[in-house]
Amino acid sequence: MIKNIGKSILFMFILFLLIAGISCLLLPWRAVKKYGILYTANYPILSEEENTIDAVVVGDSLVYSGINPMVVWDKYGYTMYDCALAGQIPIISYETIQESINSQHPKVIFLESDVLFRNPKNIPIDTIKLWLTNRYIPIINYHDNWKKYLFNFLNNDKKFTKFDFYKGYHLIKKIKPAPKSRYNYMEYSKEYLPIVDENIEYFNKIVKLCEKNEVKLVLISIPNLKLWNYKKHNSISDLANKYNLEFIDFNLDNLLKINWQIDVKDGGGHLNFRGAYKVSDYLGNYLKDSGLVKDHRKDKKYQSWNESYKIYTS
Amino acid sequence: MTYFGIKYIFIFLPIVIILYSLMSKKLKPIILLCASLGLIFYISKWLIIYVLLSFLSIYLAGLLLQKIDSKRDLICEGKEREERKKIKGKYKRYKKIILIITIIFNVSFLFYFKYLGFFAKIANRLFVIFKINLSFEIVKFIAPIGISYYTLKAISYIVDVYNEKISAEKNILKVCLYLTFFPSIMEGPIARYTDVKDRIYAGNKVTYNNLCFGYQRILFGMFKKYVIADRLNIFVKLAFQNYMLYSGVTSLVGAIFYTIMLYMEFSGTMDVVIGSAEIFDIILPENFRQPFFSKNISEFWSRWHITLGTWLKDYIFYPVSLSKPVKMLTNFNKKVFGHRFASIIMGGIALFFVWSLNGLWHGAGLTFLFFGYYHFALIFLGNIFEPIIAKICEILNINRQNKIYVFFRIIKTTILVFIGELFFRAPRLLYGFGMIKKIVTDFNVAAFKNEVFALGMDIKDFAIVALALIFILVISILKEKGKNIREDISKKPIYVRWTLYYALILAIIVFGAYGAGYLPVDPIYVDF
Amino acid sequence: MEKLIEILKELQPEVDYETCENLVDGRYLDSLTILSLISEIEDEFDVVIPTVEIIPANFNSAKKIWELIQRLEEE
Numbered sequence: 001m002i003k004n005i006g007k008s009i010l011f012m013f014i015l016f017l018l019i020a021g022i023s024c025l026l027l028p029w030r031a032v033k034k035y036g037i038l039y040t041a042n043y044p045i046l047s048e049e050e051n052t053i054d055a056v057v058v059g060d061s062l063v064y065s066g067i068n069p070m071v072v073w074d075k076y077g078y079t080m081y082d083c084a085l086a087g088q089i090p091i092i093s094y095e096t097i098q099e100s101i102n103s104q105h106p107k108v109i110f111l112e113s114d115v116l117f118r119n120p121k122n123i124p125i126d127t128i129k130l131w132l133t134n135r136y137i138p139i140i141n142y143h144d145n146w147k148k149y150l151f152n153f154l155n156n157d158k159k160f161t162k163f164d165f166y167k168g169y170h171l172i173k174k175i176k177p178a179p180k181s182r183y184n185y186m187e188y189s190k191e192y193l194p195i196v197d198e199n200i201e202y203f204n205k206i207v208k209l210c211e212k213n214e215v216k217l218v219l220i221s222i223p224n225l226k227l228w229n230y231k232k233h234n235s236i237s238d239l240a241n242k243y244n245l246e247f248i249d250f251n252l253d254n255l256l257k258i259n260w261q262i263d264v265k266d267g268g269g270h271l272n273f274r275g276a277y278k279v280s281d282y283l284g285n286y287l288k289d290s291g292l293v294k295d296h297r298k299d300k301k302y303q304s305w306n307e308s309y310k311i312y313t314s
Numbered sequence: 315m316t317y318f319g320i321k322y323i324f325i326f327l328p329i330v331i332i333l334y335s336l337m338s339k340k341l342k343p344i345i346l347l348c349a350s351l352g353l354i355f356y357i358s359k360w361l362i363i364y365v366l367l368s369f370l371s372i373y374l375a376g377l378l379l380q381k382i383d384s385k386r387d388l389i390c391e392g393k394e395r396e397e398r399k400k401i402k403g404k405y406k407r408y409k410k411i412i413l414i415i416t417i418i419f420n421v422s423f424l425f426y427f428k429y430l431g432f433f434a435k436i437a438n439r440l441f442v443i444f445k446i447n448l449s450f451e452i453v454k455f456i457a458p459i460g461i462s463y464y465t466l467k468a469i470s471y472i473v474d475v476y477n478e479k480i481s482a483e484k485n486i487l488k489v490c491l492y493l494t495f496f497p498s499i500m501e502g503p504i505a506r507y508t509d510v511k512d513r514i515y516a517g518n519k520v521t522y523n524n525l526c527f528g529y530q531r532i533l534f535g536m537f538k539k540y541v542i543a544d545r546l547n548i549f550v551k552l553a554f555q556n557y558m559l560y561s562g563v564t565s566l567v568g569a570i571f572y573t574i575m576l577y578m579e580f581s582g583t584m585d586v587v588i589g590s591a592e593i594f595d596i597i598l599p600e601n602f603r604q605p606f607f608s609k610n611i612s613e614f615w616s617r618w619h620i621t622l623g624t625w626l627k628d629y630i631f632y633p634v635s636l637s638k639p640v641k642m643l644t645n646f647n648k649k650v651f652g653h654r655f656a657s658i659i660m661g662g663i664a665l666f667f668v669w670s671l672n673g674l675w676h677g678a679g680l681t682f683l684f685f686g687y688y689h690f691a692l693i694f695l696g697n698i699f700e701p702i703i704a705k706i707c708e709i710l711n712i713n714r715q716n717k718i719y720v721f722f723r724i725i726k727t728t729i730l731v732f733i734g735e736l737f738f739r740a741p742r743l744l745y746g747f748g749m750i751k752k753i754v755t756d757f758n759v760a761a762f763k764n765e766v767f768a769l770g771m772d773i774k775d776f777a778i779v780a781l782a783l784i785f786i787l788v789i790s791i792l793k794e795k796g797k798n799i800r801e802d803i804s805k806k807p808i809y810v811r812w813t814l815y816y817a818l819i820l821a822i823i824v825f826g827a828y829g830a831g832y833l834p835v836d837p838i839y840v841d842f
Numbered sequence: 843m844e845k846l847i848e849i850l851k852e853l854q855p856e857v858d859y860e861t862c863e864n865l866v867d868g869r870y871l872d873s874l875t876i877l878s879l880i881s882e883i884e885d886e887f888d889v890v891i892p893t894v895e896i897i898p899a900n901f902n903s904a905k906k907i908w909e910l911i912q913r914l915e916e917e
Contacts, residue, residue: 144829
């Protein structure tokens with residue numbers, strides 16, 4: 001009996017070591033060495049060379065489906081990174097921004113404002129599950145990285161990288177048109193949608209943190225006809241005024257001319273690669289106009305981005 | 315909760331195991347019963363009433379039948395043979411009435427939940443055709459979990475009692491556990507009472523060996539499902555839904571992948587099910603025996619979903635073919651057409667019943683009926699042509715045991731199975747024919763690269779599937795050769811064994827097709 | 843017994859019925875052949891084989907089938 005229990009414990013222990021080992025292999029390599037497995041998994045941006053990222057986008061699934069840093073790199077030569085987590089809440093946004101500033105010190109941070117309307121006390125169980133696996137068994141979310149290592153002879157144009165060549169973006173090619181009945185989702189309204197106190201508190205912290213580190217904070221709202229509306233617009237506008245921040249609402253008057261028939265992946269909730277192109281292009285242009293960042297395309301230090309782009313396009 | 319979910323494998327099952335181990339021998343089966351009923355309630359809520367009604371009906375009817383038997387035997391004692399026959403005949407009539415009522419009672423639930431909508435739809439169509447101003451409202455019912463499985467179990471129990479093959483069980487909880495045993499409630503196997511009666515209520519200890527063996531088997535099932543079946547799912551879905559957009563190559567690959575996916579999903583589930591039961595020292599019957607080494611379709615069905623096949627054979631095929639009307643017909647045919655032909659007709663009639671029911675059992679729909687009749691036709695034709703083929707082989711001097719000949723028969727059978735499963739999966743019958751047409755008329759090999767790799771699987775996914783299938787194939791060949799792989803492994807030194815287990819676990823974690831970008835297969839056989 | 847072997851030989855000539863002990867499990871007799879066999883036996887020996895008796899254990903060897911016939915004749 002005792003022998004069997006001992007054997008079981010040993011079995012589990014070795015299994016644990018093996019899983020940790022495999023995690024090291026599959027998670028972004030450079031960061032694991034420095035920050036450890038669990039930390040790396042939570043903040044993929046750590047796997048980038050320090051102080052090389054110009055702009056960071058923080059938010060939920062709208063961000064990783066709606067902003068493609070490779071478009072910005074290709075057209076403008078700026079380095080941008082999506083620090084997005086499905087169902088993100090302001091406290092996580094705050095921690096993410098903290099990590100991003102510490103390791104990258106970006107010039108601009110874009111915050112997807114829908115995050116502020118998510119009630120931290122009311123998170124769907126699936127989202128919590130995702131957070132927990134991400135935090136404690138990150139390999140579950142990164143297991144598919146074996147594709148970077150194995151069978152490369154089968155398609156030798158894809159080279160293996162030690163970091164995420166999508167830069168936090170999730171490529172989505174699916175198209176599912178939005179119902180026409182929802183097209184008027186931005187109907188004018190005078191009302192406000194309240195933001196819970198806890199979120200305001202963390203938003204406050206985020207603003208202070210950015211001010212302290214001299215990072216420009218910009219609020220954005222990515223096209224989303226399922227969840228966004230004029231009441232939310234009013235609340236965020238108000239907030240932006242109060243803190244003297246810029247707020248770009250892409251939903252307002254359909255700023256980017258999103259075609260709800262072909263630019264969305266799930267009937268209007270998230271953008272696909274076409275929609276993402278429009279948003280990314282706009283943000284690239286915005287960075288250019290801001291004059292805060294430089295074109296790195298010919299910079300030797302940024303060669304890995306050119307490589308990433310090559311992989312991305314192949 | 316599904317058998318492959320984290321909830322079942324890592325939470326539900328371990329809790330049941332712990333509670334089971336803590337209880338005394340007498341209470342152990344009660345834990346299993348509570349777990350079973352709890353699971354059913356968790357999934358089906360108050361529909362559990364129907365499960366309980368089914369179980370009560372066979373329990374009471376079984377006791378009643380037993381009582382009639384013992385009364386009959388008492389009266390028969392010491393009587394002459396002729397008189398005995400008479401009494402027996404009389405009592406048989408009583409018994410038959412009870413049997414028929416019980417069966418109708420059970421089948422009516424099944425009919426109500428599964429087929430009412432289908433038949434109402436057909437009736438509505440007929441009303442339209444004959445211009446009758448009537449129509450049924452079509453309601454889709456949510457059936458109690460596993461109704462297709464436990465109903466068949468219930469019928470097998472009561473028929474066996476009726477035939478005095480088993481004696482009716484007096485312990486009410488034991489019958490209940492037989493019908494509702496949680497590992498097999500959702501997708502079978504359709505165990506007979508004789509298969510499990512010795513162990514299911516024994517309350518044997520969970521031994522270290524059983525625990526290891528059980529979880530090993532579960533692991534193997536997970537490998538099949540997560541690494542292979544789930545990886546193929548998106549491809550299969552797209553290939554079947556939009557077959558008209560692609561060339562025949564995609565239809566063909568889709569049909570082959572669907573068959574592989576179905577096999578991996580269903581046999582993987584059986585591994586989890588049988589492994590779970592094994593932990594409690596309960597041996598459930600196997601549902602698969604290397605089906606893709608079959609030499610003809612009838613053999614295929616003795617290796618694929620075995621418990622359904624034997625159920626249909628024992629409770630439909632033989633009873634129908636040995637029933638009075640069929641026997642009379644056979645005797646007539648014997649005189650007119652000769653013995654061989656008469657028995658083919660006799661078998662044919664019974665087979666027709668078997669395959670109608672097999673099709674319908676899988677679901678109320680034309681594709682499933684077609685699926686049934688397709689196999690009926692294949693087996694029936696096989697029976698007719700078998701002697702002719704044997705003759706031809708004799709004339710041409712072909713040894714039918716020859717390896718190459720056998721190999722070709724296996725390939726032929728596999729292709730026929732692919733076609734059958736294509737119709738099985740097709741959303742509508744027309745889609746099935748459309749896909750066959752595509753494969754025959756629009757087979758463009760050049761399209762392979764553009765289409766096949768554009769349906770959600772890249773070349774690396776293909777490579778993993780291929781490697782995993784080779785692994786499964788090797789195991790299947792070893793099993794086919796009569797090796798008991800698990801026994802062999804358990805005799806190996808510890809480092810070999812552990813390496814193997816670790817490899818399997820890590821393979822599931824790393825190569826499993828789960829998470830973003832994948833679509834897991836819904837449990838296919840739960841809906842049947 | 844000889845009569846039975848004769849019937850069996852006619853239905854499926856490729857088996858040695860004196861020694862074979864897995865007629866059903868080894869798939870020498872498929873369900874259709876068993877049907878023919880039953881109908882022949884019922885004609886020849888004037889017995890009725892009920893469906894309950896159609897189990898592999900009763901049909902796995904010529905000897906077992908013979909025992910079944912005798913048992914049914916006695917009833």
